[in-house]
Amino acid sequence: MKLCLLLWAVVLFAADPPKKTFPFPYTQEDLPNGLRLVTIPTDSPNLVSIYIVVQTGSRNEVEPGKTGFAHLFEHLMFRGTELYSPEKYQEVLQRAGAASNAFTSDDSTQFYTTFSKEDLPQIMAMEADRFQHLKYSSELFKTETGAVLGEYNKNSSNPDEKLDEVLHDTAFDRHTYKHTTMGFLKDVQDMPNQYDYSLRFFDRYYRPEYTTIVVAGDVDPKRVRALADQFWGSWKRGTYQPDIPPEPAQPGPRENHVDWPLSTLPLLAIAYKGPAFTDTQKDWAALDVLATLAFSRTSDLYQKLVVSEQKVDTLDVDMARRVDPNLFEVDARVKRAEDVEYVRDRILDTVKRFQSEVVPADKLAAVKNRERYQFTMQLDNSQTVAQTVARFVALRRTPDTIDRLFEIYAQLTPEDIRAAARKYLVESGRTIVTLTGAAAGGGK
């Protein structure tokens, strides 16, 4: 029961600032071609989870008219090779009883599979093959763009998705965080005509230097390394480096509005330009903690707007954890349209309060405790262990960043929180977007 003993250790040492938050030992190795391998043995009898993290997301989509291609590739990667047709690929996964899927975010595309340990060599071989030898016809390419449009369609009935799209489009001018991972609808509709570009995209980014394989579960690191050398060793390093335009300083506050064609509750998003993720400075961690203190369920504002006055239905907050500077965002779903301005002003008051006052030390301590318990409690099976590490690998390519980040959390003082609020939550970097629905009553 290695897992359990290690989790105990975290708690026993909680009185002193612990050095290790991530409780599992792991190996991290680079193959000569630049591919990185992270192996984490855990106490999950018979099960193995693999996350293959490609550090290419919608952030890498630098050319106009080509948004959504990182996500399209998440789909195309299931379209087969000469050795493994899509049917054969499916058959292997099925015989392994595997759960397999993929997702794309701003900074990465991740492919994951969970299966029984005896199938590890077969899965490693097959994954290596598709990353090196993906081959799809222009007909299959066009067919897959239909599935991507289908995904856009299933998302499109949700006004939250639209709000998010408009918020990023409004807040950013040059950086590729301007568009969502799905991409602009016009680009998605144009995808069937972009077969040649898709080949170029694959050639640029599906390369070992962009890729990290995370293996967690009932595994032996030496065996995993041997399989990696055997199947992934011949993968050729690439040369492409995207020129991602830096976002210029925002010259002043911005606002935008969305008219939603159906009846829905008003939505309000208030966002500020925040820092990039960092595990060496306090900025990002301070804003992450501030988000919890100021706007989470135990905050004074949540108590006022949601519990006491009941003007707000949901109140959410996020300091986006991204490679480049992204948004600190507060979202409220307001019960009545006439209260939107009131809710907006209370959120802005709260921001001002955190710029002028220092938070009580006991409240800060409670957040630190929470972060630590939340983090360790989720690591209860090989899939969540691999998934958690993969989230950090997408940013820094190593699990080391987890302990570094938690050391920074431990060092944060009330003054650090106030300093971050003063530096980042400023009017000139603010974007407010509202969404209101059509009058209720219509069934159309």
Added chain:
Amino acid sequence: MRLLAGLVFASIAFAQMRTVTLAGESPVVTLRVVFTTGAAADPEDKPGLAHLTAAMLAGGGTRDLTYKQILDAMFPMASSVTAQTDQEMTTFAGATHVDNLDTYYKLFRAMLLEPGWRQDDFRRLKDEAINALRVGLRGNNDEELGKEVLYSVLYRGTPYGHYSTGTVSALENITLDDVKRFYQRHYAQSNLIVGLAGAYPADFLERIKKDFGVLPGKDSTPALEVKPPAIDHTRALIVEKNTRSVAFSLGFPMDVKRGDPDYPALLLMQSYFGPHRMSGGRLFQRIREIRGINYGDYAYIEYFPRGMFLMDPSPNLVRRSQIFQIWIRPVEPPAAAFTLRLAAYELDKLVKDGIPAEDFERTKEFLSKYVNLLTKTKGAELGYAIDSLVYGIPDYNSYIKNAVAKLTREQVNAAIRRHLRTDRLQIVAVAANAEDLKMRIVGAGPSVIHYNSAKPADILAEDKIVGAWDLGLRPQDVEIVPAAKIFE
């Protein structure tokens, strides 16, 4: 753990609480308290009462603490209590580090046994439920809306005949006294199953049993009977709203649940025909992979809510009556009628030909391994163990593995023929331009599909058959309802 299954289920005499324990070394202690009551026990004029009652316990204050005080106390432990209300089960679940178990359990216990019944909590949670119906379901989630409408239509006139969150008008009229009465009547020891997993102290279970012993002994509600009305003829209900694409759900009641002789065979059928969110299923392959029509297509033999947000099914949704269901994810309107016909055509092929020989062994292998993944977390393992207790089966993994190992292709295909059918379907669509969709799905079409790329000759030939596939719908079998009236 699996070998101990027989010992783990410490089932005590009828009319007392039952317990399920998975003692282990994990420092994360998981609690699942299940009451075998739910929306099916709602009075006819108060749909949503069971849901609001559970919401008041998990989302309101206790006799001594306000809701804010509970949130503050839970916060540093990163713990919470969640509620899930289904037709026959109401589940309160949470997990905490064993360090914090005493503090956490005191809150958990008070929330369930000493509710505060405050008017302001009630007002907030009622709003939340109404907004979940109007905005979360009807406004933002065409797919879940279609699925839930399918259930409410199939079970019309039975205790399952309303969505578990209720209706807007009923929620508006439910009073706090109604909630208290529901709690006093149904939150009884005879309905209670306490589930516990992790490195909890040796005397912890006794402590819970003593505490929960204050609940009334017996729920005197007569035993539930759920007999879905027969469908005479295939019919469709189109929920009309201004939306970009068309979402479909279709199916019929199927009298098979866990523990019944044909359950493992039908689970194998599901694994072949439409395993949830997996690309290997027949429906997914024929509709999405080959034709690129939509994002995914799946089949179910058990209730599986929130499937668009989940990769694995939630436990503790035990039902004595289940349906067979096909879920077609949103389709561009010009392709909608064709896609519906294609799903019916594939269902027909499944019933007539069964699972092909070349796919049968592979599907068996898949299911006997995949079942391990369903219980990869302690919370899920505990949830499945509670369900197994109620269904009266051994632990789920060994039940499925043992049964699947013995299944022959002939047995599975015979079970498919016994329980599945292509006539007498209930179809639900969520779509704009309902009249237009109606015209395109009645009769024998033809429905035409246009692709953005060349397709092989065998697919084009099959498309001709599919396009003319008669769903058996006559104009009088199609009902159109504005979305604003659904669950209102």
